[in-house]
Amino acid sequence: MSTTGDPLAALGALPGVAESVESVRKAVDRVYGHRIMRRRSHAVTSEAALRGARGSAALAGADWALEEVRRRSDFGVEGEARTVGAALRLTAEAGQLLSVWRQSPLRVLARLHLVAAADEGERVGRPRQPGEPVDEPLVELELPGAEEAHGRLEGLADLIVAGGSAPALVTAAVVHGELLAIRPFTSHNGLVARAAERIVLIGSGLDPKSVCPAEVGHAEQGRAAYLAALEGYVSGTPEGVAAWIAHCGRAAGLGARESTAVCEALQRGAA
Numbered sequence: 001m002s003t004t005g006d007p008l009a010a011l012g013a014l015p016g017v018a019e020s021v022e023s024v025r026k027a028v029d030r031v032y033g034h035r036i037m038r039r040r041s042h043a044v045t046s047e048a049a050l051r052g053a054r055g056s057a058a059l060a061g062a063d064w065a066l067e068e069v070r071r072r073s074d075f076g077v078e079g080e081a082r083t084v085g086a087a088l089r090l091t092a093e094a095g096q097l098l099s100v101w102r103q104s105p106l107r108v109l110a111r112l113h114l115v116a117a118a119d120e121g122e123r124v125g126r127p128r129q130p131g132e133p134v135d136e137p138l139v140e141l142e143l144p145g146a147e148e149a150h151g152r153l154e155g156l157a158d159l160i161v162a163g164g165s166a167p168a169l170v171t172a173a174v175v176h177g178e179l180l181a182i183r184p185f186t187s188h189n190g191l192v193a194r195a196a197e198r199i200v201l202i203g204s205g206l207d208p209k210s211v212c213p214a215e216v217g218h219a220e221q222g223r224a225a226y227l228a229a230l231e232g233y234v235s236g237t238p239e240g241v242a243a244w245i246a247h248c249g250r251a252a253g254l255g256a257r258e259s260t261a262v263c264e265a266l267q268r269g270a271a
Contacts, residue, residue: 008159008166008174014242020249021167027256028212036263037211044211047262049091052213052255056194057087059219059226061138086116086188090195095210098203105160105196106153109184112195116188123186127153135187138223139180141234149182168204172197172214173248177233177241194218201252217254221247 011017031037037044054069062080075085093115097108114125128134130146144152156178160171179193194215201207201214218226229247232240 006164011170020246021169024249024252027253031256031259034263036266048211048213048259052215053087053091055215055219057084060190089115094195094198105157112192113185116191127184128186134183149184152182153184168206172200173245181234211259212256214251214255216258217251220254
Protein backbone atom coordinates (compact mmCIF):
# COMPACT_ATOMS: atom_id res chain seq x y z
CA MET A 1 0.00 0.00 0.00
CA SER A 2 1.54 3.30 -1.07
CA THR A 3 1.94 6.03 1.50
CA THR A 4 2.68 8.84 -0.98
CA GLY A 5 0.15 11.65 -1.28
CA ASP A 6 -3.24 10.84 0.17
CA PRO A 7 -4.07 7.36 -1.19
CA LEU A 8 -7.13 6.92 1.01
CA ALA A 9 -8.65 10.14 -0.33
CA ALA A 10 -8.03 8.88 -3.86
CA LEU A 11 -10.19 5.85 -3.09
CA GLY A 12 -13.07 8.24 -2.49
CA ALA A 13 -13.10 8.93 -6.22
CA LEU A 14 -13.68 5.28 -7.17
CA PRO A 15 -17.02 4.60 -8.91
CA GLY A 16 -19.91 4.39 -6.47
CA VAL A 17 -17.90 5.33 -3.38
CA ALA A 18 -19.24 8.88 -3.11
CA GLU A 19 -22.78 7.48 -3.24
CA SER A 20 -21.96 5.00 -0.47
CA VAL A 21 -20.50 7.77 1.68
CA GLU A 22 -23.59 9.91 1.19
CA SER A 23 -25.95 7.01 1.91
CA VAL A 24 -24.17 6.25 5.19
CA ARG A 25 -24.24 9.91 6.21
CA LYS A 26 -27.99 10.07 5.66
CA ALA A 27 -28.57 6.83 7.59
CA VAL A 28 -26.48 8.07 10.51
CA ASP A 29 -28.22 11.45 10.49
CA ARG A 30 -31.60 9.70 10.77
CA VAL A 31 -30.51 7.99 13.99
CA TYR A 32 -29.04 11.14 15.51
CA GLY A 33 -32.11 13.11 14.54
CA HIS A 34 -34.45 10.76 16.39
CA ARG A 35 -36.10 12.43 19.39
CA ILE A 36 -35.15 9.53 21.70
CA MET A 37 -31.45 10.36 21.14
CA ARG A 38 -31.92 13.64 23.00
CA ARG A 39 -33.04 11.87 26.15
CA ARG A 40 -31.77 8.29 26.09
CA SER A 41 -28.72 8.16 23.86
CA HIS A 42 -26.81 6.13 26.47
CA ALA A 43 -29.43 3.38 26.26
CA VAL A 44 -29.13 3.34 22.45
CA THR A 45 -25.33 3.23 22.68
CA SER A 46 -25.44 0.30 25.12
CA GLU A 47 -27.85 -1.65 22.95
CA ALA A 48 -25.81 -0.91 19.82
CA ALA A 49 -22.69 -2.24 21.57
CA LEU A 50 -24.42 -5.48 22.49
CA ARG A 51 -25.83 -5.97 19.00
CA GLY A 52 -22.53 -5.07 17.39
CA ALA A 53 -20.67 -7.63 19.50
CA ARG A 54 -23.26 -10.27 18.61
CA GLY A 55 -22.81 -9.50 14.91
CA SER A 56 -19.02 -9.64 15.06
CA ALA A 57 -19.10 -12.94 16.94
CA ALA A 58 -21.52 -14.36 14.36
CA LEU A 59 -19.04 -13.61 11.58
CA ALA A 60 -16.38 -15.38 13.65
CA GLY A 61 -18.49 -18.54 13.82
CA ALA A 62 -20.51 -17.97 17.02
CA ASP A 63 -23.92 -17.02 15.64
CA TRP A 64 -25.94 -16.70 18.84
CA ALA A 65 -29.37 -15.17 19.20
CA LEU A 66 -29.29 -11.69 20.69
CA GLU A 67 -31.24 -12.77 23.76
CA GLU A 68 -28.74 -15.57 24.39
CA VAL A 69 -25.90 -13.04 24.37
CA ARG A 70 -27.90 -10.80 26.69
CA ARG A 71 -28.73 -13.62 29.08
CA ARG A 72 -25.38 -15.38 29.37
CA SER A 73 -22.64 -14.40 31.80
CA ASP A 74 -20.28 -17.35 31.31
CA PHE A 75 -17.97 -16.79 28.35
CA GLY A 76 -14.85 -18.71 29.25
CA VAL A 77 -15.63 -22.37 28.68
CA GLU A 78 -16.23 -23.70 25.18
CA GLY A 79 -15.28 -22.26 21.79
CA GLU A 80 -18.35 -20.26 20.79
CA ALA A 81 -18.79 -18.80 24.27
CA ARG A 82 -15.17 -17.65 24.24
CA THR A 83 -15.71 -15.99 20.85
CA VAL A 84 -18.80 -14.15 22.06
CA GLY A 85 -16.96 -13.09 25.23
CA ALA A 86 -14.05 -11.78 23.16
CA ALA A 87 -16.43 -9.77 20.96
CA LEU A 88 -18.14 -8.25 24.00
CA ARG A 89 -14.80 -7.31 25.56
CA LEU A 90 -13.58 -5.71 22.33
CA THR A 91 -16.73 -3.66 21.89
CA ALA A 92 -16.37 -2.34 25.45
CA GLU A 93 -12.66 -1.65 24.99
CA ALA A 94 -12.94 0.15 21.64
CA GLY A 95 -14.47 3.25 23.18
CA GLN A 96 -11.59 3.56 25.64
CA LEU A 97 -8.94 3.70 22.90
CA LEU A 98 -10.15 6.57 20.74
CA SER A 99 -7.66 9.11 22.04
CA VAL A 100 -4.73 6.79 21.33
CA TRP A 101 -5.77 5.63 17.86
CA ARG A 102 -4.65 8.62 15.78
CA GLN A 103 -1.24 8.79 17.49
CA SER A 104 -0.47 5.10 17.89
CA PRO A 105 -2.74 2.73 15.97
CA LEU A 106 -0.28 -0.15 16.37
CA ARG A 107 -0.52 0.18 20.13
CA VAL A 108 -4.31 0.12 19.91
CA LEU A 109 -4.33 -2.95 17.68
CA ALA A 110 -1.99 -4.77 20.06
CA ARG A 111 -4.29 -3.86 22.93
CA LEU A 112 -7.33 -5.10 21.03
CA HIS A 113 -5.66 -8.44 20.40
CA LEU A 114 -4.64 -8.68 24.03
CA VAL A 115 -8.25 -8.08 25.10
CA ALA A 116 -9.63 -10.57 22.59
CA ALA A 117 -7.10 -13.37 23.08
CA ALA A 118 -6.76 -12.88 26.85
CA ASP A 119 -5.11 -16.09 28.03
CA GLU A 120 -3.55 -17.47 24.85
CA GLY A 121 0.04 -17.14 26.04
CA GLU A 122 3.08 -15.37 24.67
CA ARG A 123 1.62 -14.73 21.20
CA VAL A 124 -0.98 -12.34 22.58
CA GLY A 125 -0.79 -8.61 21.88
CA ARG A 126 1.95 -8.67 19.27
CA PRO A 127 2.14 -9.32 15.51
CA ARG A 128 2.88 -12.89 14.51
CA GLN A 129 6.43 -14.04 13.89
CA PRO A 130 7.69 -16.09 10.92
CA GLY A 131 6.48 -19.67 11.15
CA GLU A 132 3.69 -18.98 13.64
CA PRO A 133 0.33 -20.35 12.49
CA VAL A 134 -2.80 -18.22 12.24
CA ASP A 135 -6.08 -19.49 13.64
CA GLU A 136 -8.63 -17.75 11.40
CA PRO A 137 -10.49 -20.68 9.79
CA LEU A 138 -13.35 -18.67 8.33
CA VAL A 139 -11.03 -16.48 6.22
CA GLU A 140 -9.51 -18.75 3.59
CA LEU A 141 -7.60 -16.16 1.60
CA GLU A 142 -3.90 -16.63 0.95
CA LEU A 143 -1.96 -15.62 4.06
CA PRO A 144 0.90 -13.13 3.56
CA GLY A 145 4.19 -14.00 5.25
CA ALA A 146 4.98 -12.43 8.61
CA GLU A 147 7.45 -9.92 7.15
CA GLU A 148 4.99 -8.73 4.53
CA ALA A 149 2.26 -8.51 7.17
CA HIS A 150 4.53 -6.40 9.39
CA GLY A 151 5.35 -4.04 6.54
CA ARG A 152 1.74 -3.60 5.53
CA LEU A 153 0.68 -3.11 9.15
CA GLU A 154 3.24 -0.34 9.57
CA GLY A 155 2.13 1.21 6.28
CA LEU A 156 -1.47 1.21 7.45
CA ALA A 157 -0.43 2.81 10.74
CA ASP A 158 1.49 5.51 8.86
CA LEU A 159 -1.64 6.37 6.88
CA ILE A 160 -3.71 6.69 10.06
CA VAL A 161 -1.14 8.88 11.81
CA ALA A 162 -0.72 11.08 8.72
CA GLY A 163 -4.46 11.69 8.57
CA GLY A 164 -5.95 13.09 5.39
CA SER A 165 -9.19 14.06 3.74
CA ALA A 166 -10.67 10.62 3.08
CA PRO A 167 -14.26 10.10 4.22
CA ALA A 168 -14.63 8.09 7.44
CA LEU A 169 -16.29 5.22 5.58
CA VAL A 170 -13.30 4.86 3.24
CA THR A 171 -10.76 4.87 6.07
CA ALA A 172 -12.82 2.43 8.13
CA ALA A 173 -13.23 0.06 5.18
CA VAL A 174 -9.50 0.10 4.39
CA VAL A 175 -8.51 -0.49 8.02
CA HIS A 176 -11.00 -3.36 8.27
CA GLY A 177 -10.06 -4.89 4.92
CA GLU A 178 -6.31 -4.58 5.34
CA LEU A 179 -6.33 -6.20 8.78
CA LEU A 180 -8.32 -9.14 7.46
CA ALA A 181 -6.13 -9.39 4.36
CA ILE A 182 -2.85 -9.58 6.30
CA ARG A 183 -4.14 -11.19 9.53
CA PRO A 184 -1.26 -9.76 11.59
CA PHE A 185 -2.05 -11.74 14.76
CA THR A 186 -2.11 -15.47 15.42
CA SER A 187 -5.85 -15.38 16.23
CA HIS A 188 -8.96 -13.18 16.45
CA ASN A 189 -8.02 -11.03 13.45
CA GLY A 190 -11.63 -10.74 12.30
CA LEU A 191 -12.84 -9.55 15.70
CA VAL A 192 -9.94 -7.08 15.92
CA ALA A 193 -10.54 -5.79 12.37
CA ARG A 194 -14.21 -5.10 13.07
CA ALA A 195 -13.37 -3.40 16.37
CA ALA A 196 -10.86 -1.20 14.53
CA GLU A 197 -13.52 -0.30 11.97
CA ARG A 198 -15.75 0.71 14.89
CA ILE A 199 -12.99 2.92 16.32
CA VAL A 200 -12.54 4.73 13.00
CA LEU A 201 -16.27 5.38 12.58
CA ILE A 202 -16.55 6.74 16.13
CA GLY A 203 -13.28 8.66 16.23
CA SER A 204 -13.85 10.30 12.84
CA GLY A 205 -16.95 12.03 14.17
CA LEU A 206 -19.27 10.16 11.82
CA ASP A 207 -20.76 8.18 14.71
CA PRO A 208 -19.43 9.81 17.90
CA LYS A 209 -21.98 8.15 20.21
CA SER A 210 -21.35 4.71 18.67
CA VAL A 211 -24.97 4.03 17.81
CA CYS A 212 -24.51 2.70 14.27
CA PRO A 213 -22.88 -0.74 14.68
CA ALA A 214 -21.50 -1.78 11.30
CA GLU A 215 -20.92 -5.28 12.71
CA VAL A 216 -24.70 -5.75 12.72
CA GLY A 217 -24.83 -4.94 9.02
CA HIS A 218 -21.89 -7.16 8.15
CA ALA A 219 -23.61 -10.07 9.87
CA GLU A 220 -26.98 -9.27 8.30
CA GLN A 221 -25.49 -9.37 4.80
CA GLY A 222 -24.11 -12.82 5.59
CA ARG A 223 -20.69 -14.40 5.81
CA ALA A 224 -20.62 -15.41 2.13
CA ALA A 225 -21.20 -11.83 0.96
CA TYR A 226 -18.69 -10.57 3.51
CA LEU A 227 -15.96 -12.92 2.29
CA ALA A 228 -16.77 -12.26 -1.37
CA ALA A 229 -16.45 -8.51 -0.82
CA LEU A 230 -13.21 -9.06 1.08
CA GLU A 231 -11.83 -11.00 -1.89
CA GLY A 232 -12.54 -7.91 -3.98
CA TYR A 233 -10.50 -5.78 -1.61
CA VAL A 234 -7.62 -8.26 -1.59
CA SER A 235 -7.61 -8.31 -5.41
CA GLY A 236 -6.52 -4.68 -5.32
CA THR A 237 -8.53 -3.80 -8.44
CA PRO A 238 -10.45 -0.50 -8.43
CA GLU A 239 -13.69 -2.43 -8.89
CA GLY A 240 -12.87 -4.84 -6.05
CA VAL A 241 -11.86 -2.13 -3.61
CA ALA A 242 -14.91 -0.03 -4.48
CA ALA A 243 -17.15 -3.07 -3.95
CA TRP A 244 -15.61 -3.65 -0.50
CA ILE A 245 -16.14 -0.02 0.48
CA ALA A 246 -19.74 -0.24 -0.74
CA HIS A 247 -20.21 -3.43 1.29
CA CYS A 248 -18.92 -1.67 4.40
CA GLY A 249 -21.20 1.26 3.61
CA ARG A 250 -24.22 -1.02 3.47
CA ALA A 251 -23.12 -2.57 6.77
CA ALA A 252 -22.94 0.82 8.47
CA GLY A 253 -26.30 1.77 6.99
CA LEU A 254 -27.89 -1.43 8.27
CA GLY A 255 -26.36 -0.78 11.69
CA ALA A 256 -27.93 2.66 11.66
CA ARG A 257 -31.27 1.15 10.68
CA GLU A 258 -30.98 -1.28 13.61
CA SER A 259 -30.47 1.56 16.07
CA THR A 260 -33.32 3.52 14.54
CA ALA A 261 -35.52 0.51 15.34
CA VAL A 262 -34.12 0.52 18.90
CA CYS A 263 -35.05 4.20 19.20
CA GLU A 264 -38.57 3.42 18.02
CA ALA A 265 -38.86 0.61 20.56
CA LEU A 266 -37.61 2.83 23.37
CA GLN A 267 -40.11 5.49 22.37
CA ARG A 268 -42.94 2.95 22.56
CA GLY A 269 -41.65 1.75 25.93
CA ALA A 270 -41.00 -1.70 24.47
CA ALA A 271 -37.26 -1.86 25.12
